[in-house]
Amino acid sequence: MSDAFATLSKAGTVLRRELASLLRTPSGWAIAAAVLFVDGLLFNAFAVGTGAKTSTKVLEDFYYFAAGTTMIASILLAMRTLAEERARGTMPLLLSAPASETAIVLGKYGASLIFLAGLVVATLYMPALIFVHGKVSLGHIAAGSLGLCLLGGTTLALGTLASALARSQLVAGVLGSAFVVILLLAWLLAKVSAPPLDSLLRHFALFETHFRPLQRGVLRLSDVVFFLSVAGLALGTAARVLAWQRAR
Amino acid sequence: MIRARALSKFYGEHAAVHDLGFEIAGGECVGFLGLNGAGKSTTLRMLAGVLEPSAGRLEIDTPDGRVAMDADADASSIALRRHIGYLPERPPLYDEMTPRAFLRYAAALRDVPAGEREQASEDALRRCGLLAVAEAPIGTLSHGFRQRVGIAQAIVHRPALLILDEPTQGLDPVQTAGMRELLRELRGRHTILLSTHILGEIEATCDRILLLHEGRLHAEGDEQTLVTRFADGGRLRFELRGDAESIGRCLQAVTGVREVRTMPADATAASVVVEVAADDDVRAAAVAALVGAGVDVLGLRRAQSGLEGVFLGLGGGGAA
Numbered sequence: 001m002s003d004a005f006a007t008l009s010k011a012g013t014v015l016r017r018e019l020a021s022l023l024r025t026p027s028g029w030a031i032a033a034a035v036l037f038v039d040g041l042l043f044n045a046f047a048v049g050t051g052a053k054t055s056t057k058v059l060e061d062f063y064y065f066a067a068g069t070t071m072i073a074s075i076l077l078a079m080r081t082l083a084e085e086r087a088r089g090t091m092p093l094l095l096s097a098p099a100s101e102t103a104i105v106l107g108k109y110g111a112s113l114i115f116l117a118g119l120v121v122a123t124l125y126m127p128a129l130i131f132v133h134g135k136v137s138l139g140h141i142a143a144g145s146l147g148l149c150l151l152g153g154t155t156l157a158l159g160t161l162a163s164a165l166a167r168s169q170l171v172a173g174v175l176g177s178a179f180v181v182i183l184l185l186a187w188l189l190a191k192v193s194a195p196p197l198d199s200l201l202r203h204f205a206l207f208e209t210h211f212r213p214l215q216r217g218v219l220r221l222s223d224v225v226f227f228l229s230v231a232g233l234a235l236g237t238a239a240r241v242l243a244w245q246r247a248r
Numbered sequence: 249m250i251r252a253r254a255l256s257k258f259y260g261e262h263a264a265v266h267d268l269g270f271e272i273a274g275g276e277c278v279g280f281l282g283l284n285g286a287g288k289s290t291t292l293r294m295l296a297g298v299l300e301p302s303a304g305r306l307e308i309d310t311p312d313g314r315v316a317m318d319a320d321a322d323a324s325s326i327a328l329r330r331h332i333g334y335l336p337e338r339p340p341l342y343d344e345m346t347p348r349a350f351l352r353y354a355a356a357l358r359d360v361p362a363g364e365r366e367q368a369s370e371d372a373l374r375r376c377g378l379l380a381v382a383e384a385p386i387g388t389l390s391h392g393f394r395q396r397v398g399i400a401q402a403i404v405h406r407p408a409l410l411i412l413d414e415p416t417q418g419l420d421p422v423q424t425a426g427m428r429e430l431l432r433e434l435r436g437r438h439t440i441l442l443s444t445h446i447l448g449e450i451e452a453t454c455d456r457i458l459l460l461h462e463g464r465l466h467a468e469g470d471e472q473t474l475v476t477r478f479a480d481g482g483r484l485r486f487e488l489r490g491d492a493e494s495i496g497r498c499l500q501a502v503t504g505v506r507e508v509r510t511m512p513a514d515a516t517a518a519s520v521v522v523e524v525a526a527d528d529d530v531r532a533a534a535v536a537a538l539v540g541a542g543v544d545v546l547g548l549r550r551a552q553s554g555l556e557g558v559f560l561g562l563g564g565g566g567a568a
Contacts, residue, residue: 010357013353013356013357014357017342017345017353021342021344021345024344025344088342088343089336089338089339089340089341090340090341090342091340092293092296092298092334092336092340093340093354093357093401094357095297095298096296096297096298096329096332096334097329097354097357097358098326098327098329098330098357098358098359099326099357100324100326246298246299246300247300248259
């Protein structure tokens with residue numbers, strides 16, 4: 001059995017337990033209910049109910065609000081991943097098993113990502129309403145929803161890194177939020193920075209540079225690569241953190 | 249056979265475990281004894297793969313051949329971990345799962361082939377006496393059952409080495425008796441390394457003891473060897489009725505008595521408690537001398553149990 005296959009197989013084992021736990025405990029459902037409730041509320045109050053506007057603008061507004069709730073949900077899901085194992089004393093079970101740190105991190109992350117993707121799918125009825133009653137393209141809906149998954153997945157990865165670093169879920173939540181806020185505010189810093197720093201900061205602007213095009217229905221390979229790169233880097237670092245904690 | 253060679257763990261300049269080496273024969277049950285901070289849990293965590301040693305080598309003979317992990321070669325301990333079962337001080341349990349589901353998960357985590365997982369988890373449930381609670385959420389189980397689930401996850405993959413860190417901690421006497429029964433059942437099937445503060449546990453269960461002190465292997469051997477070497481086995485405690493001063497003079501005169509110490513007692517006490525340290529067995533001579541001097545001998549016993557003496561010797565730094 002190759003190392004890569006062994007890692008994926010073990011990640012799958014961890015993923016199945018983690019996903020079952022999310023579906024079996026109240027915390028997963030509470031997060032899902034809160035996201036769907038707030039998304040619905042914002043959709044009614046702001047995206048739809050603020051005077052006459054084009055259906056494309058309504059859809060863009062929906063993705064704008066949904067991006068916020070998706071990021072918050074991602075942090076709430078991610079902060080529990082590894083910090084919770086530590087808090088309830090189950091980390092030795094994982095660390096004493098013949099599983100690599102990468103498998104543990106991928107399994108934990110994968111379960112949260114599937115749950116988050118389920119949440120994005122559950123909000124699709126709102127774009128579907130706009131599609132039925134307005135004039136928007138399916139491509140716009142597909143790009144926007146993919147954008148939510150990419151933005152959420154990247155936030156989830158940053159939160160998982162925070163969860164690997166922190167001893168408690170609360171600290172993991174605060175640290176994960178800090179990582180995301182830094183990337184969200186990078187465009188503001190870019191505005192007050194001189195070249196070449198401004199373009200570098202603009203490149204790291206998670207929302208303004210990379211989510212805005214998807215929100216408008218524009219799918220660019222560079223944005224997808226950016227999200228996947230940041231998520232990959234965060235998860236790779238989380239695995240290194242676990243290995244370092246084993247060795248220190 | 250399990251071999252640890254020059255195993256060390258450093259935290260900065262501080263050595264939690266230093267140059268530790270020992271061998272455990274297949275099927276042997278070995279107790280880890282030492283004061284708090286002696287390095288017991290650190291050693292167990294290194295053996296279990298939870299913590300990476302700073303230096304040293306660990307080898308386990310398995311049915312598939314010898315598996316080794318060399319810290320100096322920066323090698324991963326994944327291959328080794330397949331052959332080790334580990335119960336940490338706090339059992340690693342998911343409260344929302346049932347024991348049956350949890351053991352299937354543990355079996356999958358520990359590379360039990362998919363087709364054998366159900367059988368492996370049912371075996372572990374049966375051996376640990378968990379069949380009656382197999383479908384109850386772990387969070388609703390008593391402390392004794394939780395500890396059993398912890399052991400079940402450690403044996404579900406039939407490991408060559410079973411590491412148990414304080415398996416009877418927090419159990420009531422009935423649960424402790426049940427756990428001892430389980431440990432006796434496990435002895436024949438696994439090589440067991442057991443760490444506990446409960447000396448009776450080691451006395452009742454282990455073939456051999458590894459005595460750790462300040463991160464180093466202080467001594468090893470069976471209980472009798474350690475007691476003879478480290479404990480002040482000749483210390484006796486008398487309960488007497490008579491004049492404390494004359495009792496002291498009488499006992500000092502007995503051949504072999506090194507030290508006589510009258511234990512503090514309140515003014516209303518009807519008896520005097522005296523502790524005597526001696527090089528030989530002076531019980532008969534001391535009682536004869538006391539009776540001859542008109543002192544009533546109300547009681548006589550050893551001042552410490554065997555391993556307790558070894559422990560106290562370590563605390564005082566007296567043992568060398």
